[in-house]
Each structure stands twice: as C-alpha cells, then as structure tokens.
Amino acid sequence: MSPSSFESVACPRCGFPELAPQIVIVDPTSTSPEYLHSNYLPPDSVIVCTRREIAVAETGIAHVEEKMADLERVINQLRLRRQSLRDFITNHRRVLAPIRRLPTELLSEIFSHCVQRDAYEWDPTRNMEWILVQVSRAWRAVSISIPQIWSCISISDASAPKNIDLKAALSLQLERSAHCPLTVDLHLDFRFCSSERRMSVLEPLFSARDRWQSVNIHLTEAEFLHFRSDTSFPKLTKLGLGINSSKDECAFDSIFQATPALQELHYNVTSLSQIQCFPLSQLRRLDLWNVTYDSSDLSSVLGLACNILELQLRECIPLDAVEVNPKTLPNLVSLSVAECDDTLLGYIIAPVLRRLAISFFPNARLSDDLVSFMTRTGPSLTDLTFRHAPARGDRLELLALAPHLTSLSMGPMSTLIGFDFIKGLTCGLGERNLVPHAVSLEFTGIFENGHYDSLLAMLTSRCISGPLRSARISGAKRLADMQQQLLVLGLNLVDSRKKS
Template sequence: MLSSDETLSCHRCGFPESVPPTTVVQSPCPEFLRFNHLPTDAILSDVRREIAIAENGIDGIDEQVRGLKRVLDGLESRRRELQNFAAAHKQVLAPIRTLPSEILSEIFLQYVQHRPTGAWLIARVCRSWREIAISSSRLWNQIDMDTSPFSANISAATINVLRRLLSTFLSHWPPAQQLMETQKVAILEALFPAAHHWREAHLCLDASELRSLFQRLGANGLPTSFPQLTRLILFATSFSGEYTLGTVFRDLPVLDELWYFGDSAGPATSLGLQGVALGQVKKLIIAAHRSRYNLSDLLDTLQLAPKLVDLRFTHCIFVAGPGDGTRTIHLPNLVSLRMSEIDYSLLCYIASPTLQRLTILFTPRARPDPIAGQASILSFLSQPGLSLTFLELCPISQTTEHLLEILAHTPHVRTLKLYFRDPIDRLFLDALACGPGERNLVPHLVYLELEGIFRHCGRGPLVDMLRSRCSPGPLRDVTICGDSEVNEMPRLAGVEITLRRVKS
C-alpha cells in the first residue's frame, strides 16, 4: 500500500502528479488501477457504472447500423426492380419485334425443320410469338412424341389441331421413358385418323402394341391408308402369327423409303414386313442388332420391291431354309448395295446387272470365311453386264491373290476404297501398278483410298504405284491412312494426296 506521503503518478491518463490515497476518482483509468492494489468499493461502483454506460452506447450504435442496413436493402431491392423494368422494356425495342409476322413465321419454320419439338418451344416464348406460331400451320406438321408435352390424357383441342395439320409423325419411345403400352396405343389411335396427311412417319412398335393398335383401329373403323406417306421408319421387335407390320401399313401407294430396325433374340424369326406395300419403294434399309431372321422372308420382301435403287443391310443374320438355295431375286433397278456386318453368302441370292456401287464392311471382331466369301463375291461380280464404278471393302479378309481376282472382275471401277486388316502386301502394290506393257487392273481409277500398315512393304512400292497410275492415267485423288511409313509423301503432278494416321 501507499503511505500518506506517497504520490500517484499516471502520465497516460493525465492524473495529477500527486493524489492523496483517499481522493475519490470520478473516471478511473486502468493504468491508475494497476497501481492501486486494493481499490475501494466506491471506485469499483464507478467502474461498473461507466461499463454499463459504454455497453448501452454500443447497443445504440448497433441499432443505428441495423437501421442503415434496412435502408440499404430497400435501396438494393428498388435498384433491382428498376433494372428488371429497364431490361423488360428494352426487349420491346428489340429489332426482332419490328419484323413482320410473315418473316418470323419463315424463321420459325427453318428452326423446326432441324428440331421437331421447336414449335412447342416457340409457342411458349411470349404472347405474340404464340399467336404467330399457332397461325402458321406448317410449324405443326411434325410432332416428336419423345419430348413433346404429351401424356396419356391428350386434350381434345390438341388432337383436333394435330389431325388437321400433322404431316410428319415421330414417335420415339426410348426404354428410359417407359411409356405404358396402353398410353402409346391410345396416342397412336388418336392420331391415326390424320394418317392421310402424313408424308413421313417414325414409329416404334412391338408385337403386342401392334396387335392392340390393329384391334382398336379395326373396332373403331379407322382407316389405315397412307396416301401421301413417302418415308417410313420403323423400330420393331420380332413378329409372328397373324399380326405383322403389313397389318397396318398395307396401303402405301407413294412410299419411297423404308427403314426397318428390328430387334429379335433367340432362333430365327419372321422379318415382320409381310404385307407392307413395297411396290414403289426405291430405298430399303434393314438393320438389326445381331438379330436372326428367316432368309425366305427377306427374299419374299425383296421380290415385292422391283423398283429398289438403294439396298442396305446392317447387323443382320439370315438363316437359309431347305428351299432357299436355288432362289435368286432379280432387282433390275438396283444401283447401290451396302452390306455391313452381314454374311457374304447373301450375295448369292441377288442378281442386279445395273449395280454401280458395292460396299462390304466388317468389324475386326467379325471374321467371315474368306473362302466362302470369295466365292460369293466372285459369283456376284460375274453377272453379265455388271459394271461397278464404286467398290469399298473393309477390312480385307481375302488373300492378295483373291483380292486381285476381285479387282479383275471390276475393270470399270472409278472409286476404290480398301481397308486392310493385316499388313499390306507388296505384291498387291506391285500388281496395282500399271507400267509400260503391264496389265492395268482398274484402268479408269480416279479416286483411291488405302488404309493399313505399310511398314512391311515400305513406302517405295506405294510411291511407285501412285506414279505409274497418275501419269498418264486418270488418277486424281488419293487418301492414304497408314503408319509412320507414309507420314511424308512426294508431290505428284495433278494428284491430290491426303495423309492420315492409321486407326488404332
């Protein structure tokens, strides 16, 4: 403790140099209290009072801060409202709003041609666009039920509009959507009365759905005629018994294209195209995922399509029956034949002296019998009057001798595309050259495309072959897809050479 004659000194708070120990301090300072080891009760009371005053001041300041925040929030909200108002009214001044309705209708039409559901989107933008869209009938002649706002309960007004306007009907139902059979058939039944308007139809049906649809169409007396349908794309599972695709599509007087995507498992089944009107069809595509069908059904189908110009098969397996070995289907107008992932032996059943384009494609996993395939191809190419101008083989499964024999049967080829599974043989490149006094296998060759590994034969024979064919031959365009041996090729006068790396 301080004695009576001691002085207190606090230079920070400004207390006098000498203060008696009994003096009452009104505004105590921490520095002062630090020296008073035993403060009095009066001093402590004053300190508590000053702390309470300070805390009350803090509360007042906090309340003022909250008030200012409320004012700031109100200003920010008002600012956003003004921004939205300005942006909305700027859209009124957008140049597109000055376009006449006829111009907008043409723009909408160009959009929906690449997006079948575009009409539904356009009609939801604004009131004026909706009015223009509804008044433009051409926007509503194509409906995609995969993403269109359809459900099991379609309004009567929507059905009436579609019946009048619909000319292209798309009905894709992927497994993920899982539409019930009754829903799908009900939608089809509602739209089939407009079938006389359809110019194109994409339909996905299985046997049970087709059966239900036929029963409901027959019970209601609805027509199944398609007088304007020119293109029909069908996704269908295997059919058997009374109900086939021909049950519904038996009247197609102007059908030009038929795309059939089948899906069957197990033993060979019916193709399902029996009864479909194919008399005017010029393009027929049959594709399936490793499905097995009866060959007799295919031959019967082709026999009903004498005007075929373009015929394509993909991923199909056709099982021959006892009486199919001697059958030959004549296609007098066929120009292009494409076979992908399919047995060569199918060529034995087709005769078409007018064919100009032949494509045979296989994946590396599919290894057809080269001997049987060679016999089938040579038998097909030996038809009297046949003059192919386009030949594509991928990948080459025949030996060099077999391949050269095939080329010997196609002397009129102008475009040749060959993709080799094994390394390219130098004997093939030497045989394809046409030096003085040598036989020219394909004298009219204009475009040549080769893909394979050239490291075993080297770049030299390839360059020599190209030089021999471009001077003075007609070769003008070459594409080489190979390994590092062909990374650089010399320039040849009058020939454009494109180089690519071989596929891994």
C-alpha cells in the same frame, strides 16, 4: 476537436446531394515522442498527456467508423441504382433488337431450322416447338402458324414425362400440325409401357393416319395393329417396321394392305413371310434387317420388288441352302450387304448397279457367289465400299473386276495394311493398273511400320497417271509430311481421324 462544418454529401435514401454536418477530426499530437523508442519511465505529466491523446484518438476512430458506415450505405444504394439503370438499358435495348424487325416469313424459317436441329425425343417439356410458344405472345402466334414444325413426332416408351397428360398433349400437337404430312417415329416396349399409356399414344396417332408420310415403328408385339379392318395409309411413302414377335399371321394384312403411295420399306421383322402383303412392285427402296428367310421366300420378294433402285441387306440369315434362280433387278443402282451370307448375292442380277457396299465377316475368304456377282456387275460399278475386309491380295482381285470405279473406300480393314497390298494399287507397277479412273480413295485401318514410302509412291502414281484428286487415310503415320508433297500434284489428302 474543432467545431463541425458543413459539406455536400449524397443522401442514403435517394442518392441526391444534401447538406450534412462534417466532422473534422484532428490528428492527436504526441507530447513526448522521445519515449516511443525507449524503455525509460516517463514523468507523471507525460503520462497524463499521453492518456488524454489516446482518448482523443479513440474518439476519432469512432467518428471515422461512423463516417465509413454512412459512405458504405451510400455506395450500396448507388450500386443498386446502377444495377437498376443497367437493367433498364438491357430491357429497352430488346425493344430495338433486330429480330423484332424480321418479317414473319423469315422468323418462321428460323423457327423451322431450330426445330429440325432439335435432337430430343417427343417431350412437351423440352422440345423446341413447345419452348417457342412460351417466349412471348408474338412468338407463340408465329409458332402456332407454322404447322410444319409440329409434324414430326418421335416417341419411345420412356421419352415423355410421366406427370403430363400424354394423350391431351399429343392431340394438341396433332391439331397444331393442321393438314401437314406427319413424320412418326414410334418405339414402344410392351414390357415396360403400360397398356393405358400405349393407348394414350396410339389412339391420337391413328386418328391422324391419313396424314402419315414417313413412319418408323418398333414394337415388341403386334397387338396395336388390330385397330380396324379398313385401316389405310393413303399418304404413306416411307415405312420402317420392326416387331420382335407377331402371333397373328394376319396382323400385317389387316393394317398395311392399303399403302398406295409407299416408296420405301425398312423391314426389321423376324419372319420374311409377312412382307409379301406390301405393294412391293411400287417400291423404290427396300431394306431387310435381321431377317431369317427361306430361299423361296427371298426369291419371291426380290421378284415382286423388281422396280427398286436401292437395296440393303443386313444380318439376314438363311434357313436352308436350296438353290434358286437369281432375280433380275433392272433398275437397281445401289446395293449394301452387311453381315450376311455371300449366297445372298447369288439371288441378284443387277445389270446397271452403280454403288456396292459390302461388310465382310472378319478374315472371311472370297466366295464363288461374290466373285460371280462382281464378274456380272463390275463393269457398271462406279462406287465400291469394302468394310472389315482383310488387306489381302484376293481383295485386289475383286478390284480388277471393276475397271470403271471412280470412288473406292476400303476400311476399317480387319488385318494390317502391308506393303504388298499398297503396291498392288500403285499405277504402273506390274501388269495391271487397278482402278485407273479413281477420283477418290479412302483407306482406314492400321498400317504396317515403314509404310510411308510405299503409300506415298502409290498416291503419287495415281495423281500423275490418273485422275485421283481426293484421298482420306486413317491409321498411317506422317500424313502431314505426305500432304506437303502431294499438294503440288493437286491431291487433297485428309486424315479421316480429324475433322476435315
């Protein structure tokens, strides 16, 4: 081995260069290479020399491994230092982040959009407004200064975690909402929500009832309505009420008798008798869901709600078949009827109706009430929607009663969409030209095989002879080929199964 020399290496402790002894390793030289590729017995002198060279090589291996260990320690130290420098750069780049230069007004707008897109129910452990206050002192100050992001509360019996002080957290949120109008969504199942937990939710909310603006309440019992006889909601404009059972006939009278600003009522209570305690004459929208009614009660409700602009009836079941005089709703422009008996339409006269949506029972036949209603209102209709209707000729007969439609949506159809049904909508075919002013059409369902030519002919005729410019089709084949032929006519054809 040759004597040691010196070289400049990095210190394992600090990483800076220092002088360290360099171990120069001389490769061993074989004194008898001719024996490496044969099986001859070497003489004793060769055996002694070979053993000496093997010892030199083994010593070299030890020195090499020691050198490698030193280098690995230096590399590990350098890796740690590199990561430290990267962390330094990352942390200090945050100081230069553009969001720090945003004015408070713009940052507040961003926070508001973040909270609006938050789909979670009320939960202080994961709601966006509660997360923002934990980011930094600056963001906390901005978040607390925006009462609007604290004004929406959606609570169900299982939404908030069990290990928090629900009443304290809810009171803090109401405090941070300042004087903003509140939007409350309350779903409590009294079978799974203890009385103590219910009160921890209801007491803070009712303490701020003077700020309720939009409220949706779904309960299994009406006992929470017994707070005080003088309960009032001066700013309440939109109310959704769903109670499965109410043993107290005066419960609604005691709590909802003072709603001077109410504009929308979504009513999902089994009995219709309680609704008359609301100020129906000032409503602009009325939704009745899952209601069983006497003919006289429904007629009375429609007579009181004479100024509504929108009416939705869903799963309403009659208790009798008594004939009543229809009520005129002079301002009604939108009507939606789903899974209801067609006799409901006999209760309504809507001289200025613009939008009508009807969801049929599968394979239901046309009733005289529906035909009579379409005859009365068809001339004013501009937007018609049929859901779950069979693709039969009697549906085309209804279209003939609405000559001024500009938007028609049919689907999903409950039967196969056949050639005759499509041809019935083709312009210039037959004596009648159905829906001549249609600007947009929508058909969803399952088309019969070989429908391509008839569907293409129908859409082409409406582009050439009418103002059709938009069509949404689902369940048809070769829509891509059809689109290429209709583009030159200015029609935007969309497969409604795909994102437009």
